Amino acid sequence: xxxxxxxxxxxxxxxxxxxxxxxxxxxxxxxxxxxxxxxxxxxxxxxxxxxxxxxxxxxxxxxxxxxxxxxxxxxxxxxxxxxx
DNA sequence: ACTGAGCGG
Numbered sequence: 001x002x003x004x005x006x007x008x009x010x011x012x013x014x015x016x017x018x019x020x021x022x023x024x025x026x027x028x029x030x031x032x033x034x035x036x037x038x039x040x041x042x043x044x045x046x047x048x049x050x051x052x053x054x055x056x057x058x059x060x061x062x063x064x065x066x067x068x069x070x071x072x073x074x075x076x077x078x079x080x081x082x083x084x
Numbered sequence: 085a086c087t088g089a090g091c092g093g
Contacts, residue, residue, distance in 0.1 A: 006090055033092050044090060070088090078091055 001055035002077035006044040008032060009068040014045065016068065021047045024061060025054020046077055 005017060018030035032045035049055035055076075063074035 002091095004091055007088070010087065031092080036093095038086095040086085042090085042092090043088060044092090046092060073090085075091095080092065 001049050001052045002079075003047040003049065003055060003059060004044065004075050004077035005047060005062075006073040007070055008041065008043050008045060008072055009070045010041040010043055012041065012045075012068045012070075017045050017047060020062065020067060021049065021058050024058035025049055025051050 003021070008017070012032060014031040017032055018027050021027045021030060026049060028048045028050050030045070030047040033042040034040060035042055049058065059074050059076065062072065064071055
């Protein structure tokens with residue numbers, strides 16, 4: 001299951017994101033989106049969890065929870081930008 | 085003083 005995580009602290013990294021979700025289950029991939037030019041975080045990221053059950057648990061538990069000093073938003077991600 | 089809504093490659 002793909003998970004979208006928003007309102008992250010700009011200091012938060014993919015590692016911290018992954019660690020956070022690993023507390024609820026297996027994480028196949030996690031990453032914070034950084035601006036390619038400024039190398040600064042865009043304030044949101046994505047986490048992919050193979051176990052849908054664990055994913056839902058993680059969403060429930062982490063959505064609107066405090067992470068790195070910010071209240072984050074966690075929800076199921078949309079399909080990746082369909083490139084045309 | 086950046087930087088707060090939002091879906092990446």
